[in-house]
Amino acid sequence: MGPGPANADPRILAAQSLPLLGHMHPPFLKIMDEVQQGLRYLFQTDSKYTLCASGTGHAGMEMAIANLLEPGETIVVGNNGIWGTRVCDMAGRFGAKVVNLQTEAGKSFSLAELTAAVEQHKPAVLFLCQGESSTGVHQSLAGVGEMCRKNGTLLLVDTVCSLGGVPMYADAWGVDAIYSGSQKCLSAPPGGAPLMLNDRALQKVQNRKTKVRSYYLDLHLVGDYWGWYGSRSYHHTGMVSMWYALREALAIVAEEGLDAMWARHEAVHKQMWDGLRSMGLEPFVEDPNDRLVTVNTIKARAGCYGAGRCVPAGVDWAALCKNAMDKYNVEIAGGLGPTAGKIWRVGLMGYNAKPANVELVLAAFRDGLQQQNYLKA
Ligand code: PMP
Structure with a gap:
Protein backbone atom coordinates (compact mmCIF):
# COMPACT_ATOMS: atom_id res chain seq x y z
CA MET A 1 0.00 0.00 0.00
CA GLY A 257 -14.42 0.13 -17.66
CA LEU A 258 -12.54 3.35 -17.08
CA ASP A 259 -15.44 5.23 -15.48
CA ALA A 260 -15.92 2.47 -12.92
CA MET A 261 -12.19 2.22 -12.31
CA TRP A 262 -11.81 5.97 -11.69
CA ALA A 263 -14.87 5.90 -9.39
CA ARG A 264 -13.40 2.99 -7.41
CA HIS A 265 -10.15 4.88 -6.82
CA GLU A 266 -12.07 7.98 -5.74
CA ALA A 267 -14.27 5.96 -3.35
CA VAL A 268 -11.40 4.25 -1.50
CA HIS A 269 -9.58 7.59 -1.23
CA LYS A 270 -12.68 9.08 0.49
CA GLN A 271 -13.03 6.02 2.72
CA MET A 272 -9.42 6.28 3.83
CA TRP A 273 -9.56 10.00 4.56
CA ASP A 274 -12.75 9.59 6.63
CA GLY A 275 -10.78 7.17 8.79
CA LEU A 276 -7.54 9.15 8.93
CA ARG A 277 -9.33 12.37 9.85
CA SER A 278 -11.15 10.61 12.66
CA MET A 279 -7.66 9.92 14.10
CA GLY A 280 -6.71 13.59 13.80
CA LEU A 281 -4.47 13.16 10.75
CA GLU A 282 -4.41 15.73 7.96
CA PRO A 283 -3.58 15.81 4.26
CA PHE A 284 -0.23 17.30 3.25
CA VAL A 285 -1.81 18.89 0.16
CA GLU A 286 -3.74 21.97 1.29
CA ASP A 287 -6.04 22.49 -1.69
CA PRO A 288 -8.62 19.66 -1.94
CA ASN A 289 -8.66 20.08 -5.74
CA ASP A 290 -4.95 19.26 -5.88
CA ARG A 291 -5.16 15.97 -3.97
CA LEU A 292 -4.18 12.87 -5.87
CA VAL A 293 -6.45 9.93 -5.03
CA THR A 294 -3.92 7.26 -6.00
CA VAL A 295 -1.00 8.37 -3.81
CA ASN A 296 -2.18 9.91 -0.58
CA THR A 297 0.15 12.08 1.45
CA ILE A 298 -0.40 12.50 5.18
CA LYS A 299 1.36 15.00 7.42
CA ALA A 300 3.68 13.10 9.69
CA ARG A 301 6.13 15.61 11.11
CA ALA A 302 5.26 17.52 14.20
CA GLY A 303 4.97 21.21 13.56
CA CYS A 304 2.92 23.69 11.63
CA TYR A 305 2.33 23.56 7.90
CA GLY A 306 0.92 27.04 7.34
CA ALA A 307 -2.52 28.50 8.00
CA GLY A 308 -2.33 27.34 11.61
CA ARG A 309 -2.56 23.65 10.70
CA CYS A 310 -0.33 21.93 13.22
CA VAL A 311 0.43 18.32 13.98
CA PRO A 312 1.16 17.45 17.61
CA ALA A 313 4.71 16.53 18.52
CA GLY A 314 5.88 13.06 19.39
CA VAL A 315 4.93 10.91 16.41
CA ASP A 316 7.77 8.88 14.92
CA TRP A 317 6.65 8.24 11.33
CA ALA A 318 9.26 5.53 10.68
CA ALA A 319 8.24 3.56 13.79
CA LEU A 320 4.64 3.58 12.56
CA CYS A 321 5.74 2.24 9.15
CA LYS A 322 7.82 -0.48 10.78
CA ASN A 323 4.93 -1.57 13.00
CA ALA A 324 2.59 -1.65 10.00
CA MET A 325 4.98 -3.94 8.15
CA ASP A 326 5.92 -6.17 11.10
CA LYS A 327 2.44 -6.63 12.50
CA TYR A 328 0.05 -6.10 9.58
CA ASN A 329 2.25 -6.99 6.60
CA VAL A 330 1.25 -3.62 5.16
CA GLU A 331 3.59 -1.20 3.45
CA ILE A 332 3.10 2.42 4.42
CA ALA A 333 5.84 4.65 2.99
CA GLY A 334 7.54 7.80 4.18
CA GLY A 335 8.18 10.88 2.06
CA LEU A 336 10.53 11.18 -0.92
CA GLY A 337 12.66 14.06 -2.17
CA PRO A 338 11.11 17.31 -0.91
CA THR A 339 8.76 15.48 1.45
CA ALA A 340 11.30 13.12 3.07
CA GLY A 341 10.68 12.95 6.81
CA LYS A 342 7.55 15.10 6.60
CA ILE A 343 4.81 12.77 5.44
CA TRP A 344 3.47 9.27 5.11
CA ARG A 345 2.43 8.04 1.68
CA VAL A 346 -0.32 5.49 1.09
CA GLY A 347 -0.97 4.17 -2.38
CA LEU A 348 -4.50 3.17 -3.38
CA MET A 349 -3.83 1.82 -6.82
CA GLY A 350 -5.24 -0.81 -9.14
CA TYR A 351 -5.71 -4.23 -7.55
CA ASN A 352 -4.99 -2.71 -4.14
CA ALA A 353 -7.69 -0.04 -4.34
CA LYS A 354 -10.25 -2.01 -2.32
CA PRO A 355 -12.25 -1.21 0.84
CA ALA A 356 -10.76 -4.14 2.80
CA ASN A 357 -7.23 -2.88 2.15
CA VAL A 358 -8.20 0.58 3.34
CA GLU A 359 -9.48 -0.97 6.59
CA LEU A 360 -6.14 -2.72 7.03
CA VAL A 361 -4.20 0.52 6.48
CA LEU A 362 -6.47 2.32 8.96
CA ALA A 363 -5.98 -0.45 11.53
CA ALA A 364 -2.21 -0.12 11.12
CA PHE A 365 -2.39 3.66 11.58
CA ARG A 366 -4.66 3.36 14.62
CA ASP A 367 -2.37 0.83 16.26
CA GLY A 368 0.80 2.77 15.41
CA LEU A 369 -0.62 6.01 16.77
CA GLN A 370 -1.87 4.30 19.93
CA GLN A 371 1.54 2.78 20.57
CA GLN A 372 3.01 6.27 20.45
CA ASN A 373 0.28 7.67 22.73
CA TYR A 374 -0.94 10.00 20.00
CA LEU A 375 -4.29 8.23 20.16
CA LYS A 376 -5.86 6.72 23.25
CA ALA A 377 -6.21 2.93 23.13
N1 PMP B 1 6.96 9.14 -12.42
C1 PMP B 1 6.20 8.97 -11.33
C2 PMP B 1 5.10 9.92 -11.05
C3 PMP B 1 6.45 7.89 -10.48
O1 PMP B 1 5.70 7.73 -9.38
C4 PMP B 1 7.49 6.98 -10.78
C5 PMP B 1 7.78 5.79 -9.90
N2 PMP B 1 7.56 5.91 -8.58
C6 PMP B 1 8.25 7.22 -11.93
C7 PMP B 1 7.95 8.30 -12.73
C8 PMP B 1 9.38 6.34 -12.31
O2 PMP B 1 8.95 5.07 -12.59
P1 PMP B 1 9.88 3.76 -12.39
O3 PMP B 1 10.31 3.73 -10.96
O4 PMP B 1 8.92 2.67 -12.76
O5 PMP B 1 11.02 3.88 -13.32
Whole structure:
Protein backbone atom coordinates (compact mmCIF):
# COMPACT_ATOMS: atom_id res chain seq x y z
CA MET A 1 0.00 0.00 0.00
CA GLY A 2 2.97 2.28 -0.64
CA PRO A 3 3.42 4.44 -3.73
CA GLY A 4 4.15 1.40 -5.88
CA PRO A 5 4.65 -1.20 -7.02
CA ALA A 6 1.13 -2.16 -5.98
CA ASN A 7 0.25 -5.84 -5.63
CA ALA A 8 -0.20 -7.44 -9.02
CA ASP A 9 -3.53 -9.01 -9.96
CA PRO A 10 -3.12 -12.86 -9.85
CA ARG A 11 -4.71 -13.04 -13.31
CA ILE A 12 -1.87 -10.89 -14.62
CA LEU A 13 0.78 -12.97 -12.87
CA ALA A 14 -0.75 -16.11 -14.41
CA ALA A 15 -0.66 -14.54 -17.88
CA GLN A 16 2.95 -13.55 -17.34
CA SER A 17 3.97 -17.12 -16.63
CA LEU A 18 2.66 -18.56 -19.91
CA PRO A 19 5.18 -20.17 -22.30
CA LEU A 20 7.26 -17.80 -24.39
CA LEU A 21 6.59 -17.00 -28.03
CA GLY A 22 9.23 -15.72 -30.44
CA HIS A 23 9.44 -11.94 -30.36
CA MET A 24 8.81 -11.69 -34.14
CA HIS A 25 6.35 -14.58 -34.52
CA PRO A 26 2.92 -13.60 -35.89
CA PRO A 27 0.99 -14.75 -32.76
CA PHE A 28 3.22 -12.52 -30.66
CA LEU A 29 2.90 -9.57 -33.06
CA LYS A 30 -0.87 -9.97 -32.61
CA ILE A 31 -0.41 -9.69 -28.84
CA MET A 32 1.58 -6.49 -29.40
CA ASP A 33 -1.27 -5.17 -31.58
CA GLU A 34 -3.74 -5.93 -28.80
CA VAL A 35 -1.55 -4.13 -26.27
CA GLN A 36 -1.60 -1.08 -28.55
CA GLN A 37 -5.38 -1.30 -28.86
CA GLY A 38 -5.84 -1.58 -25.09
CA LEU A 39 -3.56 1.39 -24.58
CA ARG A 40 -5.70 3.49 -26.97
CA TYR A 41 -8.66 2.89 -24.68
CA LEU A 42 -6.63 3.58 -21.55
CA PHE A 43 -5.17 6.84 -22.91
CA GLN A 44 -8.52 7.72 -24.56
CA THR A 45 -6.88 8.33 -27.90
CA ASP A 46 -7.42 7.30 -31.50
CA SER A 47 -3.74 7.79 -32.20
CA LYS A 48 -2.05 4.92 -33.96
CA TYR A 49 1.13 5.61 -32.02
CA THR A 50 0.93 3.66 -28.78
CA LEU A 51 3.44 1.13 -27.47
CA CYS A 52 4.96 -0.33 -24.33
CA ALA A 53 8.57 0.74 -23.85
CA SER A 54 10.88 -1.97 -22.52
CA GLY A 55 11.78 -0.77 -19.07
CA THR A 56 10.15 0.87 -16.06
CA GLY A 57 8.55 4.32 -15.97
CA HIS A 58 11.97 5.95 -16.35
CA ALA A 59 12.34 4.27 -19.76
CA GLY A 60 9.12 5.95 -20.89
CA MET A 61 10.34 9.26 -19.49
CA GLU A 62 13.69 8.99 -21.22
CA MET A 63 12.11 7.77 -24.48
CA ALA A 64 9.81 10.80 -24.59
CA ILE A 65 12.60 13.26 -23.85
CA ALA A 66 15.19 11.69 -26.14
CA ASN A 67 12.79 11.75 -29.10
CA LEU A 68 10.79 14.94 -28.63
CA LEU A 69 13.72 17.27 -28.00
CA GLU A 70 16.68 18.14 -30.19
CA PRO A 71 19.86 19.61 -28.73
CA GLY A 72 19.44 23.34 -28.11
CA GLU A 73 15.65 23.23 -27.94
CA THR A 74 13.85 24.44 -24.85
CA ILE A 75 11.74 22.44 -22.42
CA VAL A 76 9.73 24.09 -19.65
CA VAL A 77 9.49 21.64 -16.77
CA GLY A 78 6.67 21.99 -14.26
CA ASN A 79 8.65 20.98 -11.19
CA ASN A 80 6.74 20.43 -7.97
CA GLY A 81 8.52 17.32 -6.75
CA ILE A 82 11.08 14.67 -7.58
CA TRP A 83 9.76 13.87 -11.09
CA GLY A 84 10.13 17.40 -12.41
CA THR A 85 13.64 17.48 -10.96
CA ARG A 86 14.50 14.24 -12.77
CA VAL A 87 13.08 15.47 -16.07
CA CYS A 88 15.27 18.58 -15.77
CA ASP A 89 18.31 16.36 -15.28
CA MET A 90 17.38 14.03 -18.16
CA ALA A 91 16.54 16.79 -20.64
CA GLY A 92 19.87 18.47 -19.86
CA ARG A 93 21.69 15.22 -20.64
CA PHE A 94 20.07 15.19 -24.10
CA GLY A 95 21.29 18.73 -24.77
CA ALA A 96 18.04 20.63 -24.21
CA LYS A 97 17.81 24.09 -22.65
CA VAL A 98 15.93 23.50 -19.44
CA VAL A 99 13.61 26.04 -17.88
CA ASN A 100 12.88 24.80 -14.37
CA LEU A 101 9.44 26.13 -13.45
CA GLN A 102 9.55 25.36 -9.77
CA THR A 103 6.74 25.56 -7.28
CA GLU A 104 6.40 24.48 -3.69
CA ALA A 105 6.01 20.77 -2.92
CA GLY A 106 2.31 20.15 -2.28
CA LYS A 107 1.05 22.62 -4.89
CA SER A 108 0.04 22.30 -8.54
CA PHE A 109 0.46 24.81 -11.37
CA SER A 110 -2.37 27.10 -12.43
CA LEU A 111 -3.17 27.50 -16.10
CA ALA A 112 -2.16 31.17 -15.77
CA GLU A 113 1.32 30.24 -14.46
CA LEU A 114 1.81 27.69 -17.22
CA THR A 115 0.59 30.08 -19.91
CA ALA A 116 2.98 32.81 -18.73
CA ALA A 117 5.94 30.41 -18.84
CA VAL A 118 5.06 28.99 -22.26
CA GLU A 119 4.43 32.43 -23.77
CA GLN A 120 7.73 33.71 -22.41
CA HIS A 121 9.96 30.79 -23.39
CA LYS A 122 8.09 29.35 -26.42
CA PRO A 123 9.45 25.90 -25.57
CA ALA A 124 9.43 22.88 -27.87
CA VAL A 125 7.99 20.87 -24.96
CA LEU A 126 6.09 21.57 -21.74
CA PHE A 127 6.40 18.79 -19.16
CA LEU A 128 3.83 18.18 -16.43
CA CYS A 129 3.38 15.34 -13.97
CA GLN A 130 -0.31 14.44 -13.62
CA GLY A 131 0.25 12.45 -10.44
CA GLU A 132 3.22 13.71 -8.40
CA SER A 133 3.87 10.68 -6.22
CA SER A 134 6.49 12.36 -4.02
CA THR A 135 3.98 14.97 -2.85
CA GLY A 136 0.53 13.51 -3.62
CA VAL A 137 -0.43 16.33 -5.98
CA HIS A 138 -2.78 15.97 -8.93
CA GLN A 139 -2.03 18.37 -11.78
CA SER A 140 -5.10 19.52 -13.70
CA LEU A 141 -4.61 19.51 -17.45
CA ALA A 142 -7.70 21.62 -18.23
CA GLY A 143 -6.90 24.09 -21.00
CA VAL A 144 -3.19 23.25 -21.07
CA GLY A 145 -3.23 21.32 -24.36
CA GLU A 146 -5.01 24.10 -26.20
CA MET A 147 -2.64 26.71 -24.79
CA CYS A 148 0.37 24.63 -25.86
CA ARG A 149 -1.02 24.22 -29.37
CA LYS A 150 -1.41 27.99 -29.74
CA ASN A 151 2.25 28.42 -28.82
CA GLY A 152 3.67 25.64 -30.99
CA THR A 153 4.61 23.62 -27.90
CA LEU A 154 4.17 19.88 -27.35
CA LEU A 155 2.56 18.84 -24.08
CA LEU A 156 4.28 15.85 -22.42
CA VAL A 157 2.64 14.30 -19.34
CA ASP A 158 3.92 11.77 -16.78
CA THR A 159 1.08 9.45 -15.73
CA VAL A 160 3.11 6.71 -14.01
CA CYS A 161 1.11 7.01 -10.79
CA SER A 162 -2.17 8.21 -12.22
CA LEU A 163 -3.08 6.34 -15.41
CA GLY A 164 -6.14 4.18 -14.75
CA GLY A 165 -6.70 5.81 -11.34
CA VAL A 166 -7.82 9.27 -12.45
CA PRO A 167 -9.36 10.54 -15.69
CA MET A 168 -7.15 10.99 -18.73
CA TYR A 169 -8.59 12.02 -22.10
CA ALA A 170 -5.50 12.39 -24.26
CA ASP A 171 -7.27 13.46 -27.45
CA ALA A 172 -9.95 15.66 -25.89
CA TRP A 173 -7.38 17.41 -23.68
CA GLY A 174 -4.83 17.81 -26.47
CA VAL A 175 -2.06 15.91 -24.70
CA ASP A 176 0.64 15.23 -27.28
CA ALA A 177 2.75 12.63 -25.50
CA ILE A 178 2.24 10.49 -22.40
CA TYR A 179 4.27 7.86 -20.61
CA SER A 180 3.29 5.64 -17.73
CA GLY A 181 4.30 2.53 -15.79
CA SER A 182 2.91 -1.00 -15.50
CA GLN A 183 3.20 -1.43 -11.73
CA LYS A 184 0.77 1.08 -10.29
CA CYS A 185 -2.91 1.41 -11.24
CA LEU A 186 -2.54 -1.24 -13.95
CA SER A 187 -1.72 -3.92 -11.35
CA ALA A 188 1.08 -5.56 -13.36
CA PRO A 189 4.67 -6.09 -12.23
CA PRO A 190 7.21 -3.33 -12.96
CA GLY A 191 9.01 -3.49 -16.30
CA GLY A 192 6.77 -1.95 -18.95
CA ALA A 193 6.22 1.71 -19.77
CA PRO A 194 3.07 2.46 -21.79
CA LEU A 195 3.66 5.39 -24.11
CA MET A 196 1.68 7.36 -26.65
CA LEU A 197 2.36 10.11 -29.15
CA ASN A 198 -0.29 11.88 -31.19
CA ASP A 199 0.21 12.94 -34.82
CA ARG A 200 1.80 16.27 -33.85
CA ALA A 201 4.31 14.59 -31.61
CA LEU A 202 5.13 11.92 -34.18
CA GLN A 203 5.67 14.58 -36.84
CA LYS A 204 8.15 16.27 -34.54
CA VAL A 205 10.07 13.01 -34.20
CA GLN A 206 9.99 12.37 -37.94
CA ASN A 207 11.16 15.89 -38.81
CA ARG A 208 14.19 15.84 -36.51
CA LYS A 209 17.37 17.21 -37.99
CA THR A 210 19.55 15.23 -35.62
CA LYS A 211 19.62 11.55 -34.76
CA VAL A 212 18.03 10.49 -31.48
CA ARG A 213 20.94 10.16 -29.09
CA SER A 214 19.79 6.83 -27.67
CA TYR A 215 19.71 3.79 -29.94
CA TYR A 216 17.63 1.71 -27.56
CA LEU A 217 14.94 4.38 -27.14
CA ASP A 218 14.85 5.74 -30.72
CA LEU A 219 11.20 5.79 -31.79
CA HIS A 220 12.15 5.52 -35.47
CA LEU A 221 13.39 2.04 -34.60
CA VAL A 222 11.20 1.01 -31.67
CA GLY A 223 8.09 2.34 -33.46
CA ASP A 224 8.98 0.20 -36.44
CA TYR A 225 9.01 -2.92 -34.25
CA TRP A 226 5.52 -1.95 -33.03
CA GLY A 227 4.26 -1.47 -36.60
CA TRP A 228 3.88 2.32 -36.49
CA TYR A 229 5.20 2.80 -40.02
CA GLY A 230 3.68 -0.12 -41.89
CA SER A 231 6.52 -2.66 -41.72
CA ARG A 232 7.86 -4.55 -38.70
CA SER A 233 11.49 -5.14 -38.04
CA TYR A 234 13.58 -6.42 -35.20
CA HIS A 235 15.01 -3.70 -32.99
CA HIS A 236 15.34 -5.41 -29.62
CA THR A 237 13.92 -8.61 -28.19
CA GLY A 238 10.43 -7.72 -27.06
CA MET A 239 9.69 -8.29 -23.38
CA VAL A 240 7.53 -11.28 -24.22
CA SER A 241 6.25 -12.12 -20.72
CA MET A 242 5.87 -8.47 -19.72
CA TRP A 243 3.69 -7.80 -22.72
CA TYR A 244 1.52 -10.84 -21.92
CA ALA A 245 1.10 -9.25 -18.50
CA LEU A 246 0.24 -5.85 -19.90
CA ARG A 247 -2.22 -7.33 -22.37
CA GLU A 248 -4.01 -9.04 -19.47
CA ALA A 249 -3.88 -5.82 -17.41
CA LEU A 250 -5.49 -3.92 -20.27
CA ALA A 251 -8.16 -6.60 -20.67
CA ILE A 252 -8.99 -6.17 -16.98
CA VAL A 253 -9.18 -2.37 -17.44
CA ALA A 254 -11.57 -2.84 -20.35
CA GLU A 255 -13.73 -5.32 -18.41
CA GLU A 256 -14.12 -2.96 -15.46
CA GLY A 257 -14.42 0.13 -17.66
CA LEU A 258 -12.54 3.35 -17.08
CA ASP A 259 -15.44 5.23 -15.48
CA ALA A 260 -15.92 2.47 -12.92
CA MET A 261 -12.19 2.22 -12.31
CA TRP A 262 -11.81 5.97 -11.69
CA ALA A 263 -14.87 5.90 -9.39
CA ARG A 264 -13.40 2.99 -7.41
CA HIS A 265 -10.15 4.88 -6.82
CA GLU A 266 -12.07 7.98 -5.74
CA ALA A 267 -14.27 5.96 -3.35
CA VAL A 268 -11.40 4.25 -1.50
CA HIS A 269 -9.58 7.59 -1.23
CA LYS A 270 -12.68 9.08 0.49
CA GLN A 271 -13.03 6.02 2.72
CA MET A 272 -9.42 6.28 3.83
CA TRP A 273 -9.56 10.00 4.56
CA ASP A 274 -12.75 9.59 6.63
CA GLY A 275 -10.78 7.17 8.79
CA LEU A 276 -7.54 9.15 8.93
CA ARG A 277 -9.33 12.37 9.85
CA SER A 278 -11.15 10.61 12.66
CA MET A 279 -7.66 9.92 14.10
CA GLY A 280 -6.71 13.59 13.80
CA LEU A 281 -4.47 13.16 10.75
CA GLU A 282 -4.41 15.73 7.96
CA PRO A 283 -3.58 15.81 4.26
CA PHE A 284 -0.23 17.30 3.25
CA VAL A 285 -1.81 18.89 0.16
CA GLU A 286 -3.74 21.97 1.29
CA ASP A 287 -6.04 22.49 -1.69
CA PRO A 288 -8.62 19.66 -1.94
CA ASN A 289 -8.66 20.08 -5.74
CA ASP A 290 -4.95 19.26 -5.88
CA ARG A 291 -5.16 15.97 -3.97
CA LEU A 292 -4.18 12.87 -5.87
CA VAL A 293 -6.45 9.93 -5.03
CA THR A 294 -3.92 7.26 -6.00
CA VAL A 295 -1.00 8.37 -3.81
CA ASN A 296 -2.18 9.91 -0.58
CA THR A 297 0.15 12.08 1.45
CA ILE A 298 -0.40 12.50 5.18
CA LYS A 299 1.36 15.00 7.42
CA ALA A 300 3.68 13.10 9.69
CA ARG A 301 6.13 15.61 11.11
CA ALA A 302 5.26 17.52 14.20
CA GLY A 303 4.97 21.21 13.56
CA CYS A 304 2.92 23.69 11.63
CA TYR A 305 2.33 23.56 7.90
CA GLY A 306 0.92 27.04 7.34
CA ALA A 307 -2.52 28.50 8.00
CA GLY A 308 -2.33 27.34 11.61
CA ARG A 309 -2.56 23.65 10.70
CA CYS A 310 -0.33 21.93 13.22
CA VAL A 311 0.43 18.32 13.98
CA PRO A 312 1.16 17.45 17.61
CA ALA A 313 4.71 16.53 18.52
CA GLY A 314 5.88 13.06 19.39
CA VAL A 315 4.93 10.91 16.41
CA ASP A 316 7.77 8.88 14.92
CA TRP A 317 6.65 8.24 11.33
CA ALA A 318 9.26 5.53 10.68
CA ALA A 319 8.24 3.56 13.79
CA LEU A 320 4.64 3.58 12.56
CA CYS A 321 5.74 2.24 9.15
CA LYS A 322 7.82 -0.48 10.78
CA ASN A 323 4.93 -1.57 13.00
CA ALA A 324 2.59 -1.65 10.00
CA MET A 325 4.98 -3.94 8.15
CA ASP A 326 5.92 -6.17 11.10
CA LYS A 327 2.44 -6.63 12.50
CA TYR A 328 0.05 -6.10 9.58
CA ASN A 329 2.25 -6.99 6.60
CA VAL A 330 1.25 -3.62 5.16
CA GLU A 331 3.59 -1.20 3.45
CA ILE A 332 3.10 2.42 4.42
CA ALA A 333 5.84 4.65 2.99
CA GLY A 334 7.54 7.80 4.18
CA GLY A 335 8.18 10.88 2.06
CA LEU A 336 10.53 11.18 -0.92
CA GLY A 337 12.66 14.06 -2.17
CA PRO A 338 11.11 17.31 -0.91
CA THR A 339 8.76 15.48 1.45
CA ALA A 340 11.30 13.12 3.07
CA GLY A 341 10.68 12.95 6.81
CA LYS A 342 7.55 15.10 6.60
CA ILE A 343 4.81 12.77 5.44
CA TRP A 344 3.47 9.27 5.11
CA ARG A 345 2.43 8.04 1.68
CA VAL A 346 -0.32 5.49 1.09
CA GLY A 347 -0.97 4.17 -2.38
CA LEU A 348 -4.50 3.17 -3.38
CA MET A 349 -3.83 1.82 -6.82
CA GLY A 350 -5.24 -0.81 -9.14
CA TYR A 351 -5.71 -4.23 -7.55
CA ASN A 352 -4.99 -2.71 -4.14
CA ALA A 353 -7.69 -0.04 -4.34
CA LYS A 354 -10.25 -2.01 -2.32
CA PRO A 355 -12.25 -1.21 0.84
CA ALA A 356 -10.76 -4.14 2.80
CA ASN A 357 -7.23 -2.88 2.15
CA VAL A 358 -8.20 0.58 3.34
CA GLU A 359 -9.48 -0.97 6.59
CA LEU A 360 -6.14 -2.72 7.03
CA VAL A 361 -4.20 0.52 6.48
CA LEU A 362 -6.47 2.32 8.96
CA ALA A 363 -5.98 -0.45 11.53
CA ALA A 364 -2.21 -0.12 11.12
CA PHE A 365 -2.39 3.66 11.58
CA ARG A 366 -4.66 3.36 14.62
CA ASP A 367 -2.37 0.83 16.26
CA GLY A 368 0.80 2.77 15.41
CA LEU A 369 -0.62 6.01 16.77
CA GLN A 370 -1.87 4.30 19.93
CA GLN A 371 1.54 2.78 20.57
CA GLN A 372 3.01 6.27 20.45
CA ASN A 373 0.28 7.67 22.73
CA TYR A 374 -0.94 10.00 20.00
CA LEU A 375 -4.29 8.23 20.16
CA LYS A 376 -5.86 6.72 23.25
CA ALA A 377 -6.21 2.93 23.13
N1 PMP B 1 6.96 9.14 -12.42
C1 PMP B 1 6.20 8.97 -11.33
C2 PMP B 1 5.10 9.92 -11.05
C3 PMP B 1 6.45 7.89 -10.48
O1 PMP B 1 5.70 7.73 -9.38
C4 PMP B 1 7.49 6.98 -10.78
C5 PMP B 1 7.78 5.79 -9.90
N2 PMP B 1 7.56 5.91 -8.58
C6 PMP B 1 8.25 7.22 -11.93
C7 PMP B 1 7.95 8.30 -12.73
C8 PMP B 1 9.38 6.34 -12.31
O2 PMP B 1 8.95 5.07 -12.59
P1 PMP B 1 9.88 3.76 -12.39
O3 PMP B 1 10.31 3.73 -10.96
O4 PMP B 1 8.92 2.67 -12.76
O5 PMP B 1 11.02 3.88 -13.32
